[in-house]
Amino acid sequence: MGLPSKNMSYIPFYVAIKKGFYQNYNLKVNLNYVKGGVLALRGVQTGDFHIISSLPESVITGVAEGANVKLIGTLDDKSMYSIYVSKDIKDPNDLKGKSAASNVPGNGTDIQLQYWLKKHGLEPNKDVRIINSGENAGRLQALQQGQAAVTILSQPTDLKADEMGFKRLAVMRDELKTYNHNMIAANGDLIKNKPEVVYAFMAAEAVAFIKEKANREEVIKIAMEELEMNRADAEKSFDFVLPALPDKGKMNVEGVKWAIDTVKETGALNKELSVEKVVDERFYAK
Template sequence: MKKLSTILVALTAIIASTMPLSAAEKLNKIGITYVSSPFNVPSIVMRAKGFLDDEFKALNIKVESPEITSGAKQIQALAAGEIQIASVLGGASAILGSANGVDVKIIAVYSRSPKAFFIMTGKDGSTDIKSLKGKSVAGPKGTTLHQLLASALAKNGMKLSDINHVNMDLPAARAALLAGKVDAATLAGNNALAVEEAGGKILVSGEDYIQPTTVIAVRGDLIKNHPEVVKAYLSAHKKALTFMKEHSDEALKLAADEQKISFADAKRMLEWYDFSIRMNDADVANLEADQDFMLESDMLKKKIDIRAQLIDPSAFTIE
């Protein structure tokens, strides 16, 4: 976690060397991240149905869609101008970026999904959080799953230093747990389902410990100088949400195929997510709780005004 904070502090130099977008500058291309995991159905539908390309074709702008799953790397790419829109960004990463000088604005909620995050053990593994003391737990650091692990340990009178936290992405953490190389893993989405199907057990889910809010974030100068681009993106996202509502089975089939899971598993996972984009007071409170956690964990050195980073989607006539 400290390493993540250090990386973001270093972005100050990148920001200083990056030319901001101007209102007069015509955009010929735009970088928008594509993040399909753990179960980002709107993004999967948006790509499969061509909604994003259609919106930007009307503006004569080519869409580039790098797959950047790390929140820290998305913030770094935003700061460097390599991307202009982070389509799926952890709220904590957005806060860290802003606190370290990155001009990042939140234009909408992407998802709320406390039920989609788990700490799991193997078939014959630990039976509760306290029994993880002194053992190895795999999972991605600097993420919502990291926060879940720290919160669960804290509520059981332990700290991260009481375990061996091995930094791994989700597929690697799943494989390590199934191979018996670690005692537990922090998992989400289809990786959690795969462990459960192999006989693994859920120790805790995020429902009782965290309220993760994933957001859609953009460079501040994009909002100021090219609001039509932000409007086009939100329009494509809204079309995906509408398609999910009106053609739910087809949307789930697209997501199941992308994630290489059964339709039944996709339907089960969808129940873990709320994809409505309008940010409410509870969402702001969750982001503020994330910030408090990062301050307490020494990830963050200064507090920011969360509401100052928010842009109401209605500013772009997208309800």
């Protein structure tokens, strides 16, 4: 499995491995980390990975360009991003004439940041200049060094921004009601030739275990170990992620439609693309 980062949203995978849930279905799952969803998508296309996690926008653009991959579930049915601003910014209007630290154009990170700016009456690259600062760490550094006045961050980098005294101006899930964040995508050949593997992978999900209050301490300890976090940060990240963990990994299809439409609006998608071309919902645990 290819993962584009290390964060609390992947706690179902960590728990499923630690508790032997995959072994119960005769699976051995190896987690491999790559830098970003684009590399993860490339890996699932070349067969280096059977399954990956990615923001939906990367998969949508990939499918439009001929990638043999389908979204089969999600780890979060809400956005995990927050908008952070420099200490002198009081509200979105103060951002006019400033720069925003984003990821590569067309990436889901970039699309959500531009969505937020437009929602607050700011035209990207007109009112606010968009600069490519890469992944979470690079975007936070751009804010820290004064290269940008606003950026978009996910956990656990948001906790570092809090420690540095930057202002969390908005939580995206409060403004973007329909979204899936860290989605699960499978290689099309795997789906076609070995669907039993995909069924087994989804059946071994650990969300029910994680949501059981009696298991909280054990889950926090697994998170601390896997993510190398102290207890306080692990608990904060876990409590932020927990409400967004969908039962059985079930995706919000309206959120996929939103992502397709929004990718199209940015110009990164110049053809019609149906939800059915991107999504396969057969594999949720019974």
